[in-house]
Amino acid sequence: MNDKEKGLEPAREQRDEAAQEEARLIRQAQDGNQRAFEALVRLHERLVFGIIGSFLRRRQDVEDLAQEVFLKAYLAIGRFRPGAPFAPWLHRIAVNTSYDHLRGIRRRPEIGIADLAESEADFLDRYVEKGYLSGGGEADDRLAARDLAERILATLRPKDRLAITLREVNGFEIAEIARSLGCSRAAAKVRLFRARRAMQAALRRLIRQDEQEKGMGDRAARGGRDDLS
Amino acid sequence: MTCRDTENLLELERKGEIPPGEQQALTRHLAACRRCGETAKVARLSSVLLGTLRQEIVPETSFYARLRERLAAAGSDQPDSTLLHAWSFARRLVPALALGVLVMAGVTISLGGLSTPRQLQATQSRQMDAFSLEEVNLPGAAELPSQDQMLAFVLMQREGSDVQGPRLRE
Numbered sequence: 001m002n003d004k005e006k007g008l009e010p011a012r013e014q015r016d017e018a019a020q021e022e023a024r025l026i027r028q029a030q031d032g033n034q035r036a037f038e039a040l041v042r043l044h045e046r047l048v049f050g051i052i053g054s055f056l057r058r059r060q061d062v063e064d065l066a067q068e069v070f071l072k073a074y075l076a077i078g079r080f081r082p083g084a085p086f087a088p089w090l091h092r093i094a095v096n097t098s099y100d101h102l103r104g105i106r107r108r109p110e111i112g113i114a115d116l117a118e119s120e121a122d123f124l125d126r127y128v129e130k131g132y133l134s135g136g137g138e139a140d141d142r143l144a145a146r147d148l149a150e151r152i153l154a155t156l157r158p159k160d161r162l163a164i165t166l167r168e169v170n171g172f173e174i175a176e177i178a179r180s181l182g183c184s185r186a187a188a189k190v191r192l193f194r195a196r197r198a199m200q201a202a203l204r205r206l207i208r209q210d211e212q213e214k215g216m217g218d219r220a221a222r223g224g225r226d227d228l229s
Numbered sequence: 230m231t232c233r234d235t236e237n238l239l240e241l242e243r244k245g246e247i248p249p250g251e252q253q254a255l256t257r258h259l260a261a262c263r264r265c266g267e268t269a270k271v272a273r274l275s276s277v278l279l280g281t282l283r284q285e286i287v288p289e290t291s292f293y294a295r296l297r298e299r300l301a302a303a304g305s306d307q308p309d310s311t312l313l314h315a316w317s318f319a320r321r322l323v324p325a326l327a328l329g330v331l332v333m334a335g336v337t338i339s340l341g342g343l344s345t346p347r348q349l350q351a352t353q354s355r356q357m358d359a360f361s362l363e364e365v366n367l368p369g370a371a372e373l374p375s376q377d378q379m380l381a382f383v384l385m386q387r388e389g390s391d392v393q394g395p396r397l398r399e
Contacts, residue, residue, distance in 0.1 A: 034300050038293065045288055053284045063292050067299060074300055127274055142281055149278035168279040196275070203271045203278075 102158040113209040119144040164195035
């Protein structure tokens with residue numbers, strides 16, 4: 001055994017122990033032990049909250065939906081096949097619950113620059129002018145950017161929105177997205193491609209409108225100066 | 230560098246995997262090509278916007294208290310895990326049983342268990358006769374005649390022949 005393998009050995013042992021502990025908790029939860037289920041929730045809360053948090057902003061809303069996810073998981077844990085990976089099973093419940101939530105929201109039609117809030121329009125204007133954002137990202141800018149992102153994503157089909165968010169925000173692999181959406185890898189790739197294209201088309205439209213407005217403003221200002229002179 | 234290369238490099242840039250030399254070439258191309266410049270602007274803005282959706286939320290302590298209450302309420306309604314296992318086993322068994330029935334039906338048909346059209350026709354006509362006899366309720370048609378009926382019939386035949394006999398002789 002070389003040094004590298006020696007270094008990996010404790011990590012592998014730790015992973016095995018964690019898997020055994022998880023399997024034990026699952027068995028106990030299947031027998032109706034709520035404490036064991038709560039321990040499972042604590043193990044996986046971060047990713048579940050991450051998934052839901054990419055669709056909802058307010059903490060209270062995120063917590064409410066997370067409650068739904070864990071309750072569904074608790075009611076279904078009796079049907080969970082022992083030995084199967086638990087995290088993807090729980091993620092799928094989280095994704096399905098988020099999908100149900102998104103389906104309940106009415107899809108917005110195409111958006112134009114006139115539909116944006118002032119802060120969003122200012123943010124876009126600054127971006128178009130500079131061509132990039134300052135590394136730190138001021139809090140107001142970040143808020144306006146999130147508003148704009150949500151506004152654009154609300155125009156997408158719920159499954160397309162789910163695909164792009166899982167990939168770009170939560171870092172899911174294509175196979176994981178396919179499993180979560182219950183479709184093939186090819187279908188997941190198509191959804192992702194379509195969502196990216198729709199998002200970029202919406203942004204391109206907004207940027208062009210912004211530039212046109214700016215051009216009109218400049219012309220009007222020049223016209224005003226000419227009249228004065 | 231071509232415009233097609235730009236797309237690939239922008240994708241690498243998005244993943245944070247672009248080599249430094251390529252980054253400089255990309256910057257030069259974007260400054261020179263208006264179309265690619267616009268594409269890059271949109272792609273980068275898209276990444277920035279999606280990045281803002283990432284948020285780390287740690288549940289508050291009240292979250293677990295509320296979850297415990299809901300689990301306790303749900304726990305009383307939850308069916309027995311043994312029953313759930315039995316139900317999931319039964320659910321798997323139903324398609325297998327249906328398949329078995331289909332296979333049996335297929336085997337029966339292939340071995341000629343089903344009647345031919347002519348046989349079917351004959352069966353149907355027999356059923357029709359039986360139905361009509363019962364329907365009109367003819368005396369003695371549905372059952373065999375009794376002994377008295379047979380005797381009466383023979384006597385009637387004899388009387389008839391006696392009456393006819395002398396006439397024929399005449």
